[in-house]
Amino acid sequence: MLERLARRLGLRTDPVIFFTSAALTFVFVVTAIGLTDQVDSVFRAASDWLKSSLGWFYILGVTTFLVFLLWIALSRYGHIRLGGQEARPEYSNRAWFGMLFAAGIGTILMFWGVAEPISHFANPPQTDVEPESVEAAQMAMGYSLYHFGLHTWTIFCLPALSFAYFVHRRGLPYRVSSILHPLLGERIHGPVGRAIDITAVMGTLFGVAVSIGLGTMQINSGLADLFDVPENRLVQILIITVVTLIATGSVVAGLDRGIKRLSNFNISIAIALMLFVLVTGSTLFLLRGVIETTGTYLSWLVPLSFWNDTFGDTGWQGSWTVFYWAWTITWSPFVGIFIARISKGRTIREFVTGVLMLPTAFTVVWFSVFGLSAINLQMEGEADLVAEVVDQGDIPGALFAFLNNFPLSTFVAAVSVFIVVIFFTTSSDSASLVVDLLCVGKTEQASPTRQRVFWAITEGVVAGTLIAATGTGGLTALEQVITVVGLPFFVLGFLMMFSLLRALRQDFPQLGGPPPGMFRAELADRRRAVTRRANRARRKAVQVRRGIGRREETGASEDDGGER
Template identity: 40%
Template structure:
């Protein structure tokens, strides 16, 4: 691995009491609220989610589109030539290790949880508006619904999600590697907006930690539910809150061990391992399933996504009375935004030596294409069963989303082995999400220094697991969604400010480089 730059801030962690205790208090209050009266908490979570999505869904749609447009601007202008760490910087990790770590951190559990469930849910319960045919029974109507289901899935898991991560990760990496500041949102804000009050910066760091913990906790809740479903199928383990709590404790303990080992030993090796396992499962489904159909579908899905891209990207249900987006598009955007401090800092941490153009291309395009391929293999294979027989996936998905993957794998040979492998993959993604989240939250709470101490890392790993368990106990998957949305909404404003600040700083740097080159050219003449 290449060495880190000399101008990066000292790796010795600083303790920031305002940020640390403020975030602990916010998360502690959320856990107490969830556990004090579960019936009241579940109703309150539903009310809060409805209010937030109905009144502020437009803000999330606007934010993700601004992020994507900004990525295009940075990649296709001279700003893309800036190298993170300076002209002579070399990448700290190989391309393979880089992709494995950023992908495991950025999506992880969600691909296993939603890979089958989401396309089938959109197929069987399509939105009233848009290009779907709700209630269609003729073959052409069902095929149109299936195609639109994949288009919506691509929307939720594609370029918009990774654009959020790319902008925040690039901003943090630039101020750290090119300006010698700490790897933190606070450091970025001070560099971009020198007059910003210190108290506001600390509050934003508290929000970043709270958003990260809630976003990762949502993923862990989904993972625990899916592992429980798989164990129920293979070993008859009951699907109860107690079992999910035990699973969260066990796997959070493994995550704590991984985060204690550090980035290069624990997180890197585990990320590479679960990527290989996930690829193995995807290849099995691809080969054992309708291979030619999947190849055709992948090309057609990409074309449909490209054709409908602007419409789907700006669709807000304003001309219908339905509320379909709140549980899907708006939730996803809020979920990605709540993950963005965690994923952005983590990607920045591993991206030394990349150019801005390489960073945008790598973070935006490669994971998106991999995700599209993954969703095609699992989603279209499930839709093939629905469209051409024997069916039954829609009923299983609508009955229990955590069961969807295992109901799907039951249609394949060696289903018991495949289901066991799926459980292992979910568990390893669970661990990489938790340990990466704990490492990043510890970095934020210690002022953005690259090597947070052992105790803070372990503290945040435990906090993430505790919140996931409390939310699952209080309101199930709905409570997890609410936590992600409520923390993602205010952080959308921070992202917009960071986008503006990043472009402003890069344009200033680009002008300086151009002026220096002009001076050198004149001297040479």
């Protein structure tokens, strides 16, 4: 029945994944609207329990993923090329990085570049540090970069590498279930595989919906600062509509003409904005600060990678780090598949180095410029960003409150709104492409544009419905859902590592030890064969020694006879 419906609608997709995901998303949205309080209470309780009881698992998980990626990049598997040894990258390094940034973390940097450092500066994560002190400033930068540096990109890189390997080396579909092929075999094409892919589709839609909601609030705050536009639901619905229309146009244009052009254009403007803050602000202070902040991040990286607030138990880590990791990992199928899609032809070493190091280096510079500038303005008494952002809780307006202290503030704020719009547009555009790939699963044919347009509109409808029906309460409820949904994705991350390593050993046995898929009986046969060869060699050695002994005795007897 679903196949007939798909044919009538002119769709070329897996009907079970497509229609089930669409139906479950609709049911969830309707339930969240109609039973907001009940849904909120259930997921708040589950989210609170996860943060307090399993926060250590989230911390351990991301750190383990990072260590694994660094090891595999430096290992003998690092030279393996994704797509075959003759394949070469389809995009230049500049274009590749631009799409990485826009699809992965560009939106987050615009939102949190000022807000998080100033928040931690006013309320340090560790209670023994005096607020708004030099130590609080160092801590604010260290924790902010911990949240948005290597660890965030690790969450994206692990599934991206797994997708890239199984799609480009083994020719499997662009689906989360393909990653588990060494473990599930052909069952990835059955009910188990479809259940995994449906969960990935919903997680992607909800993760993008939360980001669109936060981006809408930031854009609304910027428009209020520029044109006194009221901050209400109607305006936010209109903003979502505009963003969705732009994303739909980019979807129609396709990956090369749509996402690629928007990403390259927007990253250039974002860099220009950062240079503007650097040049018109305290330039010498910021140049020194970039170097010092890099050292702070590197020196704090290992301790924070294992920090679980064991002695303080303040709950701070659950509200910040654990939520970030859980939210980010719901994005991992979306960002992972997108990165895999644009990374064919690169070696594993190039892939891991590029995905981890380049965005992290840019993040360090970005936070150093924006975060240190905000902290410096506060410490010098030139602005009271703590009162505007922290005390009043205006996180979405942090960037614009910050830019009001620079020349050409109105123009720069307008440019910033434009950057945020494009970043969220490219995220929605990329997510539409990936969700469609999750449903289609076939790499040899292009899917109808209407399918990608459907998912782009669905993302906007999900975010718009939540804002229209429940406002910030709906978004908070969705964030709590994502925190809960993030748990199985972390478990999946460990399976990804095991599955990828097994596949590498199976496909390239000459680079590692015995294939992990070898049966015990086969392994026992090999041991017996080795033992037999050793025994034969031992017997031969004994025979040789005995032969030498007999020859020596015979020779001695002949000598004796001759003497006699």
